[in-house]
Every structure is written in C-alpha cells, then in structure tokens.
Amino acid sequence: MIDQLAAVREPDAVRSQAQFLQRWGIDDLVAEGVRVWRENAGAPTLPAMRMRSRVSESEALLDPAGLGAFTVLEWRAG
Numbered sequence: 001m002i003d004q005l006a007a008v009r010e011p012d013a014v015r016s017q018a019q020f021l022q023r024w025g026i027d028d029l030v031a032e033g034v035r036v037w038r039e040n041a042g043a044p045t046l047p048a049m050r051m052r053s054r055v056s057e058s059e060a061l062l063d064p065a066g067l068g069a070f071t072v073l074e075w076r077a078g
Helices: 002-006 017-023 026-040 046-062
Strands: 013-016 071-074
Touching: 002 071, 013 017, 017 026, 017 046, 017 071, 026 046
Parallel strands: none
Antiparallel strands: 013 071
16 A cells, blocks of 8 residues: 555655565675574584574565565654
C-alpha cells in the first residue's frame, strides 16, 4: 500500500531490503564476522559464534526471493 503513504509525502528513496542493507554496510559487517570467526575458530567463544552467524543471517536478509525482496521506503528528516 505504498500509494497510500505517498499521498502524505513521496518517499525520498524506494529500495529493496537487500539494496538498503547493502547501502548501509551489511557487506562490511559480514566480512568482519568472517574475519573474527576465522581468528577464533580453533577455540570459539560465544561472541565469535555470533559473528559467524552473520553469514547465514545476511544470506536470508539479502535473498531476492525472500526477505531481501521486501520494499524499504526512506524519508529524510527536515
């Protein structure tokens, strides 16, 4: 129902969730997770395991046939 929101004010940007997350740095977060996991894989800690999960979580969030296809509307303040 994006058309109903646009009646109030047009969004400044309309993107897929995948595009939105990539624009705001998900790839860097995933790379950090991979790096931390590699450094700690021999003796994993809970924080390292959380970092490892970034890979599979990002795959789900960016999937163009799944969550990555959600529409994100952006309005800039002011």
